[in-house]
Amino acid sequence: MRILLIEDDEVLRQVMLKSLVDAGHRVDAAADLGQARHYWHVQAFDVVLLDLNLPESDRNHAPMGSGLTVLREARARGDRTPVMVLTARNRTEERIAGLDAGADDYLGKPFDLGEVEARLRALVRRSQGASDVTQVGQLGLDRKNRRFSLAQEPFLLPAREFEVLWELMSPPGRAVHKRALSDKLSDFDVSLGDNALEAFISRLRRKLNQSGVVIRTLRGIGYLLEEEA
Structure with a gap:
C-alpha cells in the first residue's frame, strides 16, 4: 500500500513510519498541515492516517490547527481516499466530528500498531472491492x-x-x-x-x-x- 501518515508527534511518527515500512508499505510522512496539504495534492495514496491535532507548520506550533481541515478540503475536491483518524482526544463528539468530516475509521491513542495495519488493510479492501x-x-x-x-x-x-x-x-x-x-x-x-x-x-x-x-x-x-x- 501507498500510505500518507500525518502525525505531528515526532517520536510516534517515526515509530509508525518504521513499523509500516518494515511491513512492506510505501509511506510518506507529514508533520503539519502545510506538508499534509502538499503531499495529498501531488501524490495518490491508497489510504491516509490522520492525526486530528496538527500545527499549521513546523514554525508555528500554537495555536494548533485541526486535521479535520485537511480532511474537509480533500473531500470537498472529490478525493475519496480512505482515511483513518488517529487522536488522543477520544470523546464521542470528536469521533462524530471526524466521521462527519469524511473519515472512514477512527482509532484513539494509545493503539496497537498491529491493529492499525489490520484496519488499514480493511479500509483499502472496502475501497477497492478486494478481499484478503x-x-x-x-x-x-x-x-x-x-x-x-x-x-x-x-x-x-x-x-x-x-x-x-x-x-x-x-x-x-x-x-x-x-x-x-x-x-x-x-x-x-x-x-x-x-x-x-x-x-x-x-x-x-x-x-x-x-x-x-x-x-x-x-x-x-x-x-x-x-x-x-
Whole structure:
C-alpha cells in the first residue's frame, strides 16, 4: 500500500513510519498541515492516517490547527481516499466530528500498531472491492501476508515488479490508468517514467507466461490483469 501518515508527534511518527515500512508499505510522512496539504495534492495514496491535532507548520506550533481541515478540503475536491483518524482526544463528539468530516475509521491513542495495519488493510479492501486472498488463473495474492503464489508455489518478485502486480491485482479485472500507476510507484523526488513502467510490465508478462493470467494494454488508458480466455 501507498500510505500518507500525518502525525505531528515526532517520536510516534517515526515509530509508525518504521513499523509500516518494515511491513512492506510505501509511506510518506507529514508533520503539519502545510506538508499534509502538499503531499495529498501531488501524490495518490491508497489510504491516509490522520492525526486530528496538527500545527499549521513546523514554525508555528500554537495555536494548533485541526486535521479535520485537511480532511474537509480533500473531500470537498472529490478525493475519496480512505482515511483513518488517529487522536488522543477520544470523546464521542470528536469521533462524530471526524466521521462527519469524511473519515472512514477512527482509532484513539494509545493503539496497537498491529491493529492499525489490520484496519488499514480493511479500509483499502472496502475501497477497492478486494478481499484478503485473490486468485486469478494460477496466480494468487495473500494481502495480509504480502505474498504472491504461482501454481501454489511462492512467486518471488523484485520490489517494483511486486508493487506493479499488487496494483493490477487490487482487484483484478479493473483498468489501472498508467498515470495513476506511475504516481503510486513514484517518489516525490524521482518520478517513474513511462519507459520504466513498461519495462516492469514486460518483465511481469514474461514471468506470467502460461500461468493462465494476462496483462492487457488498454490504449490511451493503461493496463488490465485478467484470467486468460
